[in-house]
Amino acid sequence: ASHTLLKHEGIHTTPQLTRSLVVANGGLGNSVSREELSAALKEMGEVESLLMPHHKPYAFVTYRCEESALKAYTHLNGQKLQYGESGVMLYLAYVNSVTYEEEASVPLPEGLVLLEDFVSPEEEALLLAAVDWSSTNEDVTAQKALKHRRVKHYGFEFRYDNNNVDKDKPLPAGIPAECLPVLERCLRNGQINVMPDQLTVNQYESGQGIPPHVDTHSAFEDTILSLSLGAKTVMEFRHPDGRVVAVVLPGRSLLVMKSESRYLWTHGITPRKFDMVPACEQQSPDHVTPEPGTRSNLTLSKRGTRTSFTFRKIRPEPCRCAFPSACDSQGAPSTLSPSTPSPPALP
Numbered sequence: 632a633s634h635t636l637l638k639h640e641g642i643h644t645t646p647q648l649t650r651s652l653v654v655a656n657g658g659l660g661n662s663v664s665r666e667e668l669s670a671a672l673k674e675m676g677e678v679e680s681l682l683m684p685h686h687k688p689y690a691f692v693t694y695r696c697e698e699s700a701l702k703a704y705t706h707l708n709g710q711k712l713q714y715g716e717s718g719v720m721l722y723l724a725y726v727n728s729v730t731y732e733e734e735a736s737v738p739l740p741e742g743l744v745l746l747e748d749f750v751s752p753e754e755e756a757l758l759l760a761a762v763d764w765s766s767t768n769e770d771v772t773a774q775k776a777l778k779h780r781r782v783k784h785y786g787f788e789f790r791y792d793n794n795n796v797d798k799d800k801p802l803p804a805g806i807p808a809e810c811l812p813v814l815e816r817c818l819r820n821g822q823i824n825v826m827p828d829q830l831t832v833n834q835y836e837s838g839q840g841i842p843p844h845v846d847t848h849s850a851f852e853d854t855i856l857s858l859s860l861g862a863k864t865v866m867e868f869r870h871p872d873g874r875v876v877a878v879v880l881p882g883r884s885l886l887v888m889k890s891e892s893r894y895l896w897t898h899g900i901t902p903r904k905f906d907m908v909p910a911c912e913q914q915s916p917d918h919v920t921p922e923p924g925t926r927s928n929l930t931l932s933k934r935g936t937r938t939s940f941t942f943r944k945i946r947p948e949p950c951r952c953a954f955p956s957a958c959d960s961q962g963a964p965s966t967l968s969p970s971t972p973s974p975p976a977l978p
């Protein structure tokens with residue numbers, strides 16, 4: 632099976648001993664993490680490089696010397712790599728060179744900015760404590776348990792049935808006071824030029840997400856802020872022409888969506904328990920889609936609980952943006968909903 636796989640993938644193996652091996656079944660696409668594979672390979676000798684292509688079921692390892700490669704071949708070929716509660720059988724073969732064409736790079740959507748460490752750990756704790764998830768105040772904050780996450784709205788309720796807000800029905804609870812220092816910082820720094828009046832707090836457990844959507848143009852003004860608290864996640868942006876950009880959102884970061892990234896690209900979080908993120912986070916922490924000519928250096932990251940604060944400004948007049956194909960004010964249907972409501976509770 633590994634030979635078929637390698638043939639279909641255009642990988643040329645050689646019976647001669649070389650410093651490089653392809654490790655079939657040892658790829659990110661098989662849910663093997665970089666740390667797990669790397670630990671097993673390092674036991675055989677000094678590893679010069681480990682390449683784990685995006686979504687592929689194999690990896691390439693290059694050792695400093697041929698003796699280590701031989702040791703890896705002898706001890707790991709046909710052996711089970713144990714990870715988590717399961718394992719996978721590894722098949723190794725020598726390759727003359729490690730050649731792998733990366734997927735083409737896609738730049739970040741126009742208008743999208745990610746600001747890391749935007750809030751301190753103390754502010755993060757304060758903000759998380761400001762959200763009272765006990766269900767006694769459901770009407771005050773329009774709290775909902777959706778199929779894929781739980782949400783709370785402040786200022787105005789975002790209604791998932793019509794993807795809009797009742798602009799003349801403000802909620803009893805406005806944006807919590809704990810948010811004001813953060814929003815004032817955004818005003819001072821120029822991320823926004825008007826104070827938001829609507830907040831949606833989403834809480835995602837591992838395995839949960841939000842369907843791809845564009846925030847309804849007629850409901851909210853241009854700039855949308857999303858503050859990530861707790862665990863990191865990966866948000867996918869999709870352009871109508873098919874481009875997809877995956878962006879890592881670390882805890883305590885602020886995502887600013889303006890212009891094309893707010894009006895035309897959908898944003899969403901795929902419900903899953905692991906994300907692929909750069910292995911060395913210092914290098915390229917916010918952008919998973921690889922740069923041209925760079926080597927994949929991705930690893931699997933386990934998701935935890937993430938709470939996001941999405942701040943928006945209610946739009947008083949119809950939207951007159953430059954993206955009519957996605958603008959409900961200019962006749963485009965409001966197609967995608969950021970929610971799949973949970974089925975009614977059983978008695």
Ligand code: AKG
Nearest residue numbers: 831833841857939941969
């Ligand atoms: C929404 O509530 O419409 C969102 O897109 C939330 C985004 C996030 O969780 O960062």
